[in-house]
Amino acid sequence: METDRRGRPRLVASRRPGSSARDEILDAAAELFTTVGYAATSTRRIADSVGIRQASLYHHFAAKDDILDALLAGTVDASMELAVELLAEDGPMAPRLHTLVVADTAQLCGGAWNLGTLYLLPDLRVERFAAFHRRRGELRSHYRELSRAVIAEHNGAPDANDLPFRLVEAVINRRSDDGACPSDYPWTTAEAALRVLGCASGFARMRAQTASRLASPPE
Amino acid sequence: METDRRGRPRLVASRRPGSSARDEILDAAAELFTTVGYAATSTRRIADSVGIRQASLYHHFAAKDDILDALLAGTVDASMELAVELLAEDGPMAPRLHTLVVADTAQLCGGAWNLGTLYLLPDLRVERFAAFHRRRGELRSHYRELSRAVIAEHNGAPDANDLPFRLVEAVINRRSDDGACPSDYPWTTAEAALRVLGCASGFARMRAQTASRLASPPE
Numbered sequence: 001m002e003t004d005r006r007g008r009p010r011l012v013a014s015r016r017p018g019s020s021a022r023d024e025i026l027d028a029a030a031e032l033f034t035t036v037g038y039a040a041t042s043t044r045r046i047a048d049s050v051g052i053r054q055a056s057l058y059h060h061f062a063a064k065d066d067i068l069d070a071l072l073a074g075t076v077d078a079s080m081e082l083a084v085e086l087l088a089e090d091g092p093m094a095p096r097l098h099t100l101v102v103a104d105t106a107q108l109c110g111g112a113w114n115l116g117t118l119y120l121l122p123d124l125r126v127e128r129f130a131a132f133h134r135r136r137g138e139l140r141s142h143y144r145e146l147s148r149a150v151i152a153e154h155n156g157a158p159d160a161n162d163l164p165f166r167l168v169e170a171v172i173n174r175r176s177d178d179g180a181c182p183s184d185y186p187w188t189t190a191e192a193a194l195r196v197l198g199c200a201s202g203f204a205r206m207r208a209q210t211a212s213r214l215a216s217p218p219e
Numbered sequence: 220m221e222t223d224r225r226g227r228p229r230l231v232a233s234r235r236p237g238s239s240a241r242d243e244i245l246d247a248a249a250e251l252f253t254t255v256g257y258a259a260t261s262t263r264r265i266a267d268s269v270g271i272r273q274a275s276l277y278h279h280f281a282a283k284d285d286i287l288d289a290l291l292a293g294t295v296d297a298s299m300e301l302a303v304e305l306l307a308e309d310g311p312m313a314p315r316l317h318t319l320v321v322a323d324t325a326q327l328c329g330g331a332w333n334l335g336t337l338y339l340l341p342d343l344r345v346e347r348f349a350a351f352h353r354r355r356g357e358l359r360s361h362y363r364e365l366s367r368a369v370i371a372e373h374n375g376a377p378d379a380n381d382l383p384f385r386l387v388e389a390v391i392n393r394r395s396d397d398g399a400c401p402s403d404y405p406w407t408t409a410e411a412a413l414r415v416l417g418c419a420s421g422f423a424r425m426r427a428q429t430a431s432r433l434a435s436p437p438e
Contacts (some may be wrong), residue, residue: 166389
């Protein structure tokens with residue numbers, strides 16, 4: 001018989017970032033999935049790593065794939081919102097794509113664990129993750145829409161329209177190889193994303209606009 | 220007691236590409252590692268998939284990680300050789316980087332299985348794969364050396380020197396998302412790799428040179 005144990009005292013003191021048990025479970029799972037592997041990690045091991053009982057974990061997530069799904073959603077949700085916002089605005093597209101690339105790259109460079117390394121897992125190619133794939137596909141479409149507009153503005157190569165999205169996700173490999181990304185990587189990536197579309201100037205102004213919009217100083 | 224069974228008749232008729240049992244084992248393993256997962260694939264399952272006994276598989280590879288190591292080496296060896304060759308030549312660097320990107324991208328787009336999806340596996344972060352990491356690191360260094368020279372030739376942004384290597388590997392994600400890459404993707408990627416370094420013209424000539432060198436017609 002299962003009872004609600006959310007109020008029960010911890011087996012060990014909390015040692016994970018996060019204001020709630022749910023956040024601690026997500027952090028522990030992110031660490032284990034990216035360092036031990038998704039297939040090789042059990043919910044038991046995640047619970048042990050947080051210092052809670054497995055039954056308590058199940059109050060927050062019914063199964064291991066629900067934890068993975070929540071982690072994956074966290075890698076696209078904020079960028080999706082920003083992309084939709086930027087697409088609805090007026091003016092030239094180049095500065096808008098610049099802002100999206102900086103924000104999205106910074107997000108993928110940040111966070112304690114390199115969650116993007118999970119995108120290519122065969123385990124993700126099942127119906128359970130269809131919603132995530134759809135959402136990441138929408139984000140990719142938004143990138144392409146912005147990119148096509150920049151290509152039109154700058155007489156760029158039409159077949160380059162998927163490359164800004166790819167440059168952003170390439171940060172996952174850089175982080176995996178070097179353990180971290182240089183602090184100016186979001187800005188480097190944004191400029192590169194515009195250059196592949198034929199836009200090769202106006203970067204100083206875009207950097208200032210993006211920095212003020214995202215309220216983070218340019219490097 | 221183990222005897223050499225290489226000469227024994229197959230349990231089932233061969234249905235895999237490859238002129239030798241070794242090639243068939245590599246093909247079966249590549250399929251299983253990329254579709255089922257590395258951790259979830261046993262040597263028994265690989266042997267079954269080829270239609271040979273597990274003992275016969277062990278005559279070719281002592282362990283599962285030896286198979287993975289051979290597959291990974293196959294994704295960098297030819298590009299390494301070409302990079303060394305190109306670096307030793309004379310003349311401007313841009314056309315040489317163009318050639319390397321086209322050849323390397325075509326190689327990653329080709330082949331029956333998308334082996335690059337295995338690069339980010341936590342299973343690879345062990346001493347057993349140190350030689351592969353070193354070799355891929357050398358390939359990356361060669362890309363950076365070529366890229367730095369192109370940046371110097373074209374007054375590009377110095378911090379972009381790692382991006383051509385990243386653009387090439389991004390093909391792995393494109394292939395994973397869409398099942399395949401467009402046939403002109405190597406050419407699209409090569410032009411983008413040069414654009415991020417500040418080189419924005421002279422592509423028609425480079426395409427012709429690269430095509431003639433690689434003896435494959437430009438798209």
